[in-house]
Every structure is written in structure tokens, then in C-alpha cells.
Amino acid sequence: MTTAVPGIASPGTPDLPGLPARPRPQPPNAMTASAAFGWRALLKIKHVPEQLFDVIAIPVVFTLMFTSLLGGALAGSTRRYLQFILPGTLVMAVLLVSMYAGVGLNTDVSKGLADRFRSLPIWRAAPVTGALLGDVARYLLAAGLVTGLGLAIGFRPPGGAPGMLAGTGLLLVFALSLSWAWTTLGLVLRTPQAVMSTGTVVLFPLTLASNVFVRPQTMPGWLQAFVKINPVSHLVDAERGLLAGHPPAGQVTLVLLASAALTAVFAPLTAWLYGRHQ
Amino acid sequence: MDGVTRIPPPGSTAPAVEAAGLVKRFGPTRALAGLDLMVPAGTVYGLLGPNGAGKTTTVRILATLLAPDAGTALVLGHDVVSEAAAVRREIALAGQSATVDDDLTGRENLVFLGRLAGLGRRAARTRAADLLAAFGLEQVAGKQIKTYSGGMRRRVDLAASLIAAVGLYFLDEPTAGLDPVSRAQVHQLIRSLAARGATVLLTTQYLEEADQLASRIAVIDHGTIVAEGTPGELKAAAGTGILRIRLADPAHRPRAVRLLAPLLGQPALAEADPVMLTAAIPAARSAQTPSEQAAEALTQLARAGIAVGEFALGQPSLDEVFIALTSNDSHRKGDS
Numbered sequence: 001m002t003t004a005v006p007g008i009a010s011p012g013t014p015d016l017p018g019l020p021a022r023p024r025p026q027p028p029n030a031m032t033a034s035a036a037f038g039w040r041a042l043l044k045i046k047h048v049p050e051q052l053f054d055v056i057a058i059p060v061v062f063t064l065m066f067t068s069l070l071g072g073a074l075a076g077s078t079r080r081y082l083q084f085i086l087p088g089t090l091v092m093a094v095l096l097v098s099m100y101a102g103v104g105l106n107t108d109v110s111k112g113l114a115d116r117f118r119s120l121p122i123w124r125a126a127p128v129t130g131a132l133l134g135d136v137a138r139y140l141l142a143a144g145l146v147t148g149l150g151l152a153i154g155f156r157p158p159g160g161a162p163g164m165l166a167g168t169g170l171l172l173v174f175a176l177s178l179s180w181a182w183t184t185l186g187l188v189l190r191t192p193q194a195v196m197s198t199g200t201v202v203l204f205p206l207t208l209a210s211n212v213f214v215r216p217q218t219m220p221g222w223l224q225a226f227v228k229i230n231p232v233s234h235l236v237d238a239e240r241g242l243l244a245g246h247p248p249a250g251q252v253t254l255v256l257l258a259s260a261a262l263t264a265v266f267a268p269l270t271a272w273l274y275g276r277h278q
Numbered sequence: 279m280d281g282v283t284r285i286p287p288p289g290s291t292a293p294a295v296e297a298a299g300l301v302k303r304f305g306p307t308r309a310l311a312g313l314d315l316m317v318p319a320g321t322v323y324g325l326l327g328p329n330g331a332g333k334t335t336t337v338r339i340l341a342t343l344l345a346p347d348a349g350t351a352l353v354l355g356h357d358v359v360s361e362a363a364a365v366r367r368e369i370a371l372a373g374q375s376a377t378v379d380d381d382l383t384g385r386e387n388l389v390f391l392g393r394l395a396g397l398g399r400r401a402a403r404t405r406a407a408d409l410l411a412a413f414g415l416e417q418v419a420g421k422q423i424k425t426y427s428g429g430m431r432r433r434v435d436l437a438a439s440l441i442a443a444v445g446l447y448f449l450d451e452p453t454a455g456l457d458p459v460s461r462a463q464v465h466q467l468i469r470s471l472a473a474r475g476a477t478v479l480l481t482t483q484y485l486e487e488a489d490q491l492a493s494r495i496a497v498i499d500h501g502t503i504v505a506e507g508t509p510g511e512l513k514a515a516a517g518t519g520i521l522r523i524r525l526a527d528p529a530h531r532p533r534a535v536r537l538l539a540p541l542l543g544q545p546a547l548a549e550a551d552p553v554m555l556t557a558a559i560p561a562a563r564s565a566q567t568p569s570e571q572a573a574e575a576l577t578q579l580a581r582a583g584i585a586v587g588e589f590a591l592g593q594p595s596l597d598e599v600f601i602a603l604t605s606n607d608s609h610r611k612g613d614s
Contacts, residue, residue, distance in 0.1 A: 024367075024396075025396035026396050028393065040379065043381075047381045047382065113378070113379060115341075119342060121363060
């Protein structure tokens with residue numbers, strides 16, 4: 001068959017543009033490879049923004065609905081309730097977005113893209129470190145959107161800009177640590193949908209049975225007991241304190257300890273599962 | 279390297295792939311059952327076999343994606359387990375074992391993978407543009423891969439494996455699901471790669487493809503190589519000839535089948551067309567040449583009063599070789 005193919009060499013003419021250039025470039029260093037994966041993660045936010053907005057929609061709706069519906073009854077005025085609920089829905093939004101760390105990794109593995117990465121002469125952890133860069137961007141975007149919405153409808157944190165920065169920083173640390181749990185899950189489960197639904201099943205009880213919406217004092221005893229040990233409650237308490245301008249040292253320490261524990265357990269587990277030859 | 283001799287044969291360079299005794303189990307199934315493979319450098323080598331025979335497992339082990347349970351493999355002189363990083367610098371993978379990112383555009387995928395290949399920003403963009411042009415993808419370069427047709431996606435995938443020049447290309451069923459024009463493009467590409475001195479390990483289910491492209495072929499079944507050689511050698515080994523007979527009267531066919539079976543030592547296959555008969559003439563049956571055996575068969579038919587409208591003696595197609603090799607139980611050395 002001698003069909004002329006534009007640009008692709010026929011047997012007699014082996015040097016047209018489709019063929020690889022010589023000499024072969026040096027493999028990229030760890031930083032360059034991670035940056036390439038980070039760039040890819042940012043492109044995904046641009047191309048698939050619904051991954052961000054689908055999950056942020058829930059805390060946004062809760063903020064608006066609960067504030068106007070229950071705010072007066074729960075806190076005396078909608079404005080006062082907004083000061084209470086917004087740090088909670090902020091936490092909820094970022095934690096829900098964090099699930100996509102696992103969904104993304106699972107997609108790469110189940111579609112065979114991870115195989116291509118593994119066959120490349122690059123630092124083995126680059127796909128994961130690069131993805132973390134994208135995660136940071138998504139968490140900042142989610143936190144910015146919820147905070148922006150709050151400010152627009154009357155949220156006035158006494159801690160001001162420094163409080164908001166500190167609050168966002170702590171939330172970022174916790175969400176990134178939790179990401180390792182999602183990436184582990186993403187490497188254990190078969191499909192991206194399974195990661196998503198398992199993540200939802202874990203996160204909804206954690207965020208609802210917490211102090212996000214109401215103070216636990218009026219809850220039944222067994223629920224109070226759960227709310228007290230729920231790490232999300234501690235995170236929300238820490239956020240409220242930081243945004244209010246009087247950082248609760250104990251709660252912040254607890255959140256940092258929980259973050260360290262999550263990372264210590266799930267980061268090596270992710271690395272082992274990802275690097276393992278099946 | 280235990281069990282693998284690394285002395286190149288005189289007058290040739292070291293082989294691109296030398297694998298000995300590869301075993302890989304997935305739970306109770308044995309995907310590879312002691313596979314030996316020697317791929318000469320600078321050639322297109324066809325790895326042929328039915329689904330589940332072990333083709334993809336072999337490629338995945340050679341591409342350092344999977345560690346074998348037993349056996350050794352050298353790729354361009356590097357051990358795939360202990361020197362995996364060195365192997366990865368010398369290989370490129372395309373086809374069903376690798377893919378591209380659905381959410382990104384064609385251009386973004388190629389720039390991204392160009393960066394991972396070690397190209398600078400500008401060089402990666404230039405290379406991506408060249409490849410998009412070469413593969414006729416300029417029109418869709420800015421669209422997400424998920425909107426591509428199967429053929430376009432395959433072309434991006436192949437383009438991605440050509441970003442940097444390497445010594446060995448693994449093309450795992452690169453033309454599966456492609457239309458004839460795209461397939462012809464891929465075939466030209468494979469020939470061009472080999473013409474430049476690279477080695478191409480091509481896995482395929484299309485025998486015609488292996489026949490056209492590969493200078494040597496290994497037929498793999500149940501995790502071992504059941505036959506290896508040039509396409510011509512494989513055809514010769516499976517049978518020296520195929521006798522095709524068109525009978526004048528379809529009613530005679532059952533009788534003709536019975537008559538030819540003992541004569542040729544193999545059942546004459548009754549084809550869908552009721553007047554056609556195909557018989558493989560066995561290779562080492564007697565001192566008779568294939569044409570003598572064919573003549574004898576025709577004589578017997580004439581004596582029995584079966585009129586023959588037309589007959590032809592030809593080489594078996596690679597398809598027939600393949601079916602003979604992979605359906606014959608005596609070749610099965612798999613699980614027991």
C-alpha cells in the first residue's frame with residue numbers, strides 16, 4: 001500500500017516531521033516533572049470546572065438556605081447565624097472538594113494513563129506531588145468562593161484579613177493531609193464513581209454530625225459524644241476561632257496533630273500502593 | 279544475569295529484547311508460563327496471539343510496569359527489574375497499555391508529555407505542533423480528547439510515544455479499531471521507525487498486519503511462545519500447502535471430505551460455500567512433494583466420480599497458520 005500520508009514518512013523517506021527528533025533529551029528532574037503534573041492539574045480545573053462547582057454547590061446552598069430559614073430562630077438574627085455557619089460550610093466545601101484527589105488518581109490508574117507515566121524516565125512520585133499542586137489550587141478556589149459569598153451577604157469575621165488567611169492556611173493543611181486518605185482509597189477502589197460515592201458516604205456523616213450547623217448542646221447524648229470526637233468539629237472550632245481573631249491554641253494543635261497522623265498513615269500507603277507492581 | 283547469555287551473535291548487534299523463562303501469575307491464572315523471547319535490534323518484531331494469550335502481560339513486563347514472578351528480561355542490555363530506570367530511558371509505549379488524558383486537549387497532552395520527556399517549554403510546544411501536523415490532528419488540536427473519534431485518539435496516543443527518539447517502541451495493538459486509512463498510516467510509521475534503526479515490538483491480533491510489517495513473528499498462546507520465525511518459516515512449518523477445490527456438484531461434498539481425510543492426513547474443511555473444500559497438505563508426511571500429493575488427491579476424486587470444477591494449490595495464509603498453532607492441544611504447555 002503506497003497511500004501518501006501527509007507528514008508521515010513512507011518507507012523510502014524516513015525523516016519527515018512525525019518522527020522523533022534526535023538526539024534524545026535528558027530526562028526531566030524531579031521539580032520539572034512535578035511542575036508538568038501540576039500544570040496538567042490546573043488545566044483540568046479549567047476544562048472540567050464542574051468537578052469543583054458540583055460539590056461546592058451543596059455548602060453554598062446550605063449557607064444560603066439555613067441562614068435565611070433557620071438563622072433567626074437559631075441565633076436571634078440571620079446575620080448572627082451567618083457568622084456561626086460560614087466557617088462550618090467553608091470547611092465542608094473544601095473537604096468535599098478534597099475527594100477529587102482520589103477520583104483523579106483512580107481515573108489515571110483505571111484508564112491506563114498511570115501506565116504511561118510509569119514507563120517514563122521521571123521521578124516516580126512526580127504524578128502525586130504534581131497533583132497536590134493542583135489540589136492546593138482547587139482548595140484555594142473553593143475557600144475563596146465560599147468566603148467571597150459570605151462576605152457578599154454580610155459575613156464580617158472579627159479576625160479580618162489575617163484571620164481569614166490563617167483560617168484558610170489551616171484548612172489547606174488539613175485538606176491536603178486528608179487528600180492522602182482519598183488517594184489511598186483511589187488506588188484501592190476500582191472506578192472513579194466508587195471513590196466518589198465512598199467519599200460522600202464518609203464525608204456527609206462527618207460534616208452533618210458535627211458543629212457545622214448548630215451547637216451540639218441540644219443534641220441527644222450519643223450524638224454529642226460523636227460530635228465531640230469528630231475531627232471535623234475540632235477543625236470547625238479552630239476555624240471559628242481563627243476567623244474571630246482569637247486563635248484557640250488547643251484546637252489548632254489538635255487539627256495539626258490530626259493532619260500529621262493522616263499524612264503519616266496514608267501518604268506512605270499511597271506511595272506503596274502506587275509504586276507496587278501489581 | 280542468571281540464565282541469559284549476553285554474547286551477541288557474530289556480525290550483529292546485541293538483541294533489543296532477551297527474555298528467559300518469564301512467569302507471571304494473577305491469582306490462580308498463569309498469564310505467562312515460562313516465556314522466552316529474543317528480539318533482534320533494528321527490526322519490526324510481531325508478537326501474535328489470541329486475547330488473553332499473554333501479549334500485553336509480556337509488554338508490561340518488558341516496559342517495567344510489572345515485575346515477573348520468575349525469569350529474567352533484558353531490554354537493550356538493561357535488566358527490567360534491577361535497572362528499570364535505565365530501561366525507561368530507552369523505551370516508548372503506545373496502544374492499549376498506555377493512553378492520553380481525556381480531559382486535556384490533544385495539544386495539551388503532547389506538550390505535557392513532551393515536558394515529561396525532558397523537552398524545554400518551547401521545544402515541547404514545537405514538537406507538539408509538529409506531531410499534530412504529522413498526524414493530521416491540527417483541526418482538533420484545541421479540543422478535549424474525550425470529543426475525539428477512536429482513530430483520532432489512537433493517533434494522539436501514537437504521537438505521544440514518538441515525542442522523543444528511543445531505541446525500542448512497544449506498540450500494543452496500535453491499529454485495533456482503526457479504519458483502513460488510519461491503519462495504513464500507522465503501518466508506514468512503523469516501517470519508518472525501523473528504517474531509522476529503532477526496534478519495534480508490535481503486538482497484534484491481525485495476522486495480515488504482522489505478515490506485512492514484521493521480519494520475525496512469535497506466536498504466543500497460553501503464556502508461552504508456540505512458534506517463532508519469519509512469516510515464511512511459520513507458514514512452511516504449519517503445512518507446505520493448501521489445496522482448494524471447487525466441486526461441480528455440492529451434493530458430492532460429504533463424500534469428497536471422507537475421501538480426502540485419510541489421504542491428506544488432516545480433515546478437509548468444508549467451507550461456507552457448499553461447493554468449496556480446503557485441505558491442508560501436511561509438511562513432513564511423505565517423500566511426496568505437495569503438488570504430487572495434490573495430484574493424487576485429484577486423481578482419487580476423479581476415480582470416485584466426483585467432478586472438480588476448479589482447484590488451486592497455494593501457501594497457507596498466516597491466519598491458517600495461526601489457527602493451526604493456537605488450536606492444537608499438543609502445543610498447550612500452560613496450566614495443568
